[in-house]
Amino acid sequence: MTSCAWGDDKFSIGLGVREYWDSNFARTTDKDAEHYTLSSANLKASHRYGRQQWALGLRGLRYDHAERTDLDTDFYDGKASWRSTWSHRFNTRVAWDRMAYAVDRLEFVGQDVVARDDVNVQVNYGTGDRLSVGVGARQSEQRHSNDLRDSLDFDEEEIAVEVRYQTAGKSRLSLRLRDGNRVYPTPSSTDPRQLDFDYRQAELDLTWVSTEKTRLHLVVGRFERDGDTNSGTGTQAEVEAQWSVTEKFALTLSVNRSEPAVGETSDSPIRVDTGEIGLRWQPAYAWSVQTSARYSEQAYQARALEPARDEEVKAFTPLAVVYRVSDAVHLRLDSQWVERRSPLSYRNIDYALASIGLAMQF
Numbered sequence: 001m002t003s004c005a006w007g008d009d010k011f012s013i014g015l016g017v018r019e020y021w022d023s024n025f026a027r028t029t030d031k032d033a034e035h036y037t038l039s040s041a042n043l044k045a046s047h048r049y050g051r052q053q054w055a056l057g058l059r060g061l062r063y064d065h066a067e068r069t070d071l072d073t074d075f076y077d078g079k080a081s082w083r084s085t086w087s088h089r090f091n092t093r094v095a096w097d098r099m100a101y102a103v104d105r106l107e108f109v110g111q112d113v114v115a116r117d118d119v120n121v122q123v124n125y126g127t128g129d130r131l132s133v134g135v136g137a138r139q140s141e142q143r144h145s146n147d148l149r150d151s152l153d154f155d156e157e158e159i160a161v162e163v164r165y166q167t168a169g170k171s172r173l174s175l176r177l178r179d180g181n182r183v184y185p186t187p188s189s190t191d192p193r194q195l196d197f198d199y200r201q202a203e204l205d206l207t208w209v210s211t212e213k214t215r216l217h218l219v220v221g222r223f224e225r226d227g228d229t230n231s232g233t234g235t236q237a238e239v240e241a242q243w244s245v246t247e248k249f250a251l252t253l254s255v256n257r258s259e260p261a262v263g264e265t266s267d268s269p270i271r272v273d274t275g276e277i278g279l280r281w282q283p284a285y286a287w288s289v290q291t292s293a294r295y296s297e298q299a300y301q302a303r304a305l306e307p308a309r310d311e312e313v314k315a316f317t318p319l320a321v322v323y324r325v326s327d328a329v330h331l332r333l334d335s336q337w338v339e340r341r342s343p344l345s346y347r348n349i350d351y352a353l354a355s356i357g358l359a360m361q362f
Helices: 147-152
Strands: 010-022 034-049 052-065 073-085 090-102 113-125 131-144 154-166 172-183 197-211 214-227 232-244 249-258 271-284 287-300 309-324 329-341 349-361
Touching: 073 113, 131 147
Parallel strands: none
Antiparallel strands: 010 034, 010 349, 034 052, 052 073, 073 090, 090 113, 113 131, 131 154, 154 172, 172 197, 197 214, 214 232, 232 249, 249 271, 271 287, 287 309, 309 329, 329 349
């Protein structure tokens, strides 16, 4: 992914290519394999002039399929930021963030790329090492490239207020209040539901660094939505613990709950609970080895042709290896197995995914 880390003036370009083998690309009970290639090119730049800091990262991606050439597509994502430090306590930040991805076949059988653009403006008062206060505004736009899914396009606006406290040991506690609204400008011709809603959310965000080897991150939010379809209260929560057991071995545990709004995706679960464990071993500077396992439970509301139901998703990454040929050239090997279990027989699927890739950054 692109990044916008602050620092001295830097400029780099990168190229990458990854080959994927998917045992059930169609996501059906009758497995249908596919081989495809993901090519990418990226540009990263950062510049500091006095108290002004700029950063930019752009990445272009291209999918080429061996069998399903109608799904070949290209798109881009990226980030850009401008931060101004006007005084010892007062600073502002303007940021643009674009996330884009090609949808999975279980969500939509045709070609579709989802792109979300977020523009954030923040004003902060405080030194950052003790108590500080920030206010901000965000404007978001999510669009689907396929015209058959334009009823899932939405625009969102939000304002937020945050109070932060950071200790000398880099632990941090934040209290955040959000108020916003989401509008779906193109109603569906086949689904009469009104998806627009207003929302309010209160969040507690805690990062606790107890030792140099341990870190705990907790985010808990309670929201209220006010709309015809998206109405009611709910909880968003995430807990992640990181433990550097040794200099070469690290353990990560995470648990999270989300309650997405109806219409956020065409798959639209109303609740997702996920637990994950990951292990990373770096025997030498040039080598990094990882393995992980994830379990997820997803709840769905009743729809016109589908009953209310719960589904289970299990994902296991037995091996992910990165070899640094040099500081500029990396090789990566990935493997994954995924199983979904549902009361709906056509959603009872499993597949294996393997990939090998080369990335160069100069």
